[in-house]
Amino acid sequence: MDVVATNRQAHFKYHLLDRYEAGLVLKGSEVKSLRSRNVSLSESFAQVRDGEIYLYGMHIGPYEQAGMEAHEPKRPRKLLLNKEEIKKILGKMQQRGFTLVPVSLYFKNGYAKVEIALAKGKDLADKRETLRRRVVEREVQRALKR
Numbered sequence: 001m002d003v004v005a006t007n008r009q010a011h012f013k014y015h016l017l018d019r020y021e022a023g024l025v026l027k028g029s030e031v032k033s034l035r036s037r038n039v040s041l042s043e044s045f046a047q048v049r050d051g052e053i054y055l056y057g058m059h060i061g062p063y064e065q066a067g068m069e070a071h072e073p074k075r076p077r078k079l080l081l082n083k084e085e086i087k088k089i090l091g092k093m094q095q096r097g098f099t100l101v102p103v104s105l106y107f108k109n110g111y112a113k114v115e116i117a118l119a120k121g122k123d124l125a126d127k128r129e130t131l132r133r134r135v136v137e138r139e140v141q142r143a144l145k146r
Helices: 008-013 028-035 064-069 083-093 124-145
Strands: 002-006 014-024 045-049 052-056 077-080 098-108 111-121
Touching: 008 014, 008 098, 008 111, 008 124, 014 083, 014 098, 028 064, 028 098, 045 083, 052 083, 052 111, 083 098, 083 111
Parallel strands: none
Antiparallel strands: 002 098, 014 077, 014 111, 045 052, 045 098, 052 077, 098 111
């Protein structure tokens, strides 16, 4: 797997529960931009619309050599999942407080894939605990180096 981008804020802002691997419907210029790692997942999220799941807010920068076939950087992109997976996700999202968040974007066997996670938002105390844990781990690593 060739990881192109990760959503580092997802681990900080959400409790990630179930993870799914989905394909993406992309244009040729978008694939070229992905291969040059010109992508950002930081503001993106997924929603169910008309029985299909779409990814919103993912920014794929323009490919300079595309010419007339250039793509819109923040257009909604359809995710490719099995019907059973979509039904399972839809059932869980109907519960209050759940959302779909992209975690990483990568190439697998030449195809662009996105890992999405069913997530529940963290409150402020959980975020503080995450920061404290990071600081403690960093201090332990420094002590072990000495």
